[in-house]
Amino acid sequence: MEKYEIGLIPGPVKIPEEIRRVWLNDFASSDLEDEFFALYHENQVLIQKLLRTKNNVVITSGEAMSILWASLKCTLKPGEKILAVSSGLFGSGFADMARAIGAYAETCEFPYDEVPEPEKVYEHAKKFRPKVITAVHCETPSGTLTPCLAEIGKIAREVEALFVVDFVSSAGGVELDVDACKIDIGLLGSQKVLSLTPSISISTISPHAWQIINDVNYSGYEAFADWREVPEKKFMPYTHDWHSMKALNISLENIMNEGIDGACARHSEAAKLCRDLGREIGLELFPKSEEICSPTVTAFYVPEKFTWENFNERLRARGLAVGGNYGSLAGKVFRIGHMGSQADSDLVRRGMKIIREVLA
Numbered sequence: 170m171e172k173y174e175i176g177l178i179p180g181p182v183k184i185p186e187e188i189r190r191v192w193l194n195d196f197a198s199s200d201l202e203d204e205f206f207a208l209y210h211e212n213q214v215l216i217q218k219l220l221r222t223k224n225n226v227v228i229t230s231g232e233a234m235s236i237l238w239a240s241l242k243c244t245l246k247p248g249e250k251i252l253a254v255s256s257g258l259f260g261s262g263f264a265d266m267a268r269a270i271g272a273y274a275e276t277c278e279f280p281y282d283e284v285p286e287p288e289k290v291y292e293h294a295k296k297f298r299p300k301v302i303t304a305v306h307c308e309t310p311s312g313t314l315t316p317c318l319a320e321i322g323k324i325a326r327e328v329e330a331l332f333v334v335d336f337v338s339s340a341g342g343v344e345l346d347v348d349a350c351k352i353d354i355g356l357l358g359s360q361k362v363l364s365l366t367p368s369i370s371i372s373t374i375s376p377h378a379w380q381i382i383n384d385v386n387y388s389g390y391e392a393f394a395d396w397r398e399v400p401e402k403k404f405m406p407y408t409h410d411w412h413s414m415k416a417l418n419i420s421l422e423n424i425m426n427e428g429i430d431g432a433c434a435r436h437s438e439a440a441k442l443c444r445d446l447g448r449e450i451g452l453e454l455f456p457k458s459e460e461i462c463s464p465t466v467t468a469f470y471v472p473e474k475f476t477w478e479n480f481n482e483r484l485r486a487r488g489l490a491v492g493g494n495y496g497s498l499a500g501k502v503f504r505i506g507h508m509g510s511q512a513d514s515d516l517v518r519r520g521m522k523i524i525r526e527v528l529a
C-alpha cells in the first residue's frame with residue numbers, strides 16, 4: 170500500500186498538504202544563505218516556547234533515532250554508568266544502545282502496561298549513582314504517558330546525573346515543561362506530532378549538558394558539539410535540509426496559532442473518543458488504567474478471535490491502517506495513532522467504525 174485511506178499509524182503520520190507544498194520550493198544552499206540561519210533561529214525560539222525552556226535548541230538532520238544515539242554518544246565514555254528508567258520498549262532501548270557504545274547500563278524496569286514509580290527510581294539511582302538517567306515521556310508501543318517526569322528530574326539532580334528524556338511522540342500534543350522537569354537533554358522527532366517527514370530532529374540541551382558534551386568530546390556524525398552556535402557562527406557540520414527546516418517552521422506556527430493548550434485539548438479529545446469507542450465495541454485497553462493512557466496514541470489488545478496478521482489484513486482491506494507492535498508486544502497489542510494531523514475526532518470515528526465492522 171502506498172498511501173492510506175484512513176491512516177491511524179502512530180508515526181509517521183499523514184503530512185498536511187500545506188507542508189507537502191514546501192517541497193515545490195527550489196531552495197538555495199543552506200550552508201551559504203543568511204535566510205537559512207534566520208529560519209533556523211526562528212525555529213529555535215518557537216521550540217523554546219513550545220517546550221517551555223530556556224535551554225539551547227539544536228536542530229539536526231535525520232529522524233529521531235539519530236538524536237537518541239547522539240544523546241548517549243555525546244555524554245558517556247566507555248565504562249560510565251547509565252540508568253535507563255523503563256516501562257516500555259524505548260525505555261529499555263536506551264540501555265541496549267548504551268551497552269553497544271561500551272557504557273555500563275542498568276534498567277529500572279516497570280511492567281509495560283504501567284508507568285515508572287519515582288520511589289523505586291530514587292532507590293535505584295541512589296545506590297547505582299549513574300552519570301546519566303534516561304526516561305521516555307510517551308512509550309509509543311504501550312500507549313502510555315509517564316506522569317512523573319518532574320519527579321525523576323528531581324531525583325537526577327539529587328544524585329547529580331544528567332537527565333535525558335525521549336519526548337519524541339508526546340511534545341506538541343501533550344503539555345510539557347522541559348525546565349520544570351529539569352530535563353538536560355530533551356529529544357523530539359518530526360514524523361509524530363509535528364506531522365513532518367522523518368527527516369529532522371530537535372534536541373534541547375541545558376548548560377550542564379553542554380559541559381558534559383564538551384568533556385566527553387565525542388566526534389562523529391551525530392556529535393552535538395558543533396551545533397551549539399549555529400545561527401551565531403553561520404556554520405554547520407553538514408549541509409542542512411532547508412525544506413524540512415521550512416516545513417518545521419510551518420508546523421510550529423500552526424501549533425502556535427491553534428495555541429499550545431488548544432493543540433493539547435484536541436489530542437486529549439481524540440484520545441478519549443478512541444478509548445470510549447474502543448470500550449463500546451469490546452476492545453480491551455493495554456495500559457492498566459485510563460489515567461496513564463497517552464493523548465497521542467492508544468494501545469489495545471488484539472481481539473481474541475483474531476491473530477494480528479488476520480486482523481490487520483481485514484482492516485487494511487477496508488482502507489484502515491493502524492500500528493502493530495514490536496518485541497514482547499508483537500502480535501498481542503495494536504495501536505491507534507491520533508497525534509498531529511491525525512488528532513482528529515472525525516478520523517478516529519471513521520477508523521473505529523471500521524474496527525467495529527471487522528469485529529462484527
Ligand SMILES: *Cc1c(COP(=O)(O)O)cnc(C)c1O
Nearest residue numbers: 232233234259307309335337338
Ligand atoms: C518514533 C519514536 C522514536 C524514534 O523512532 P523513529 O525511528 O524515528 O520512528 C523514538 N522514541 C519514541 C518514543 C518514538 O515514538
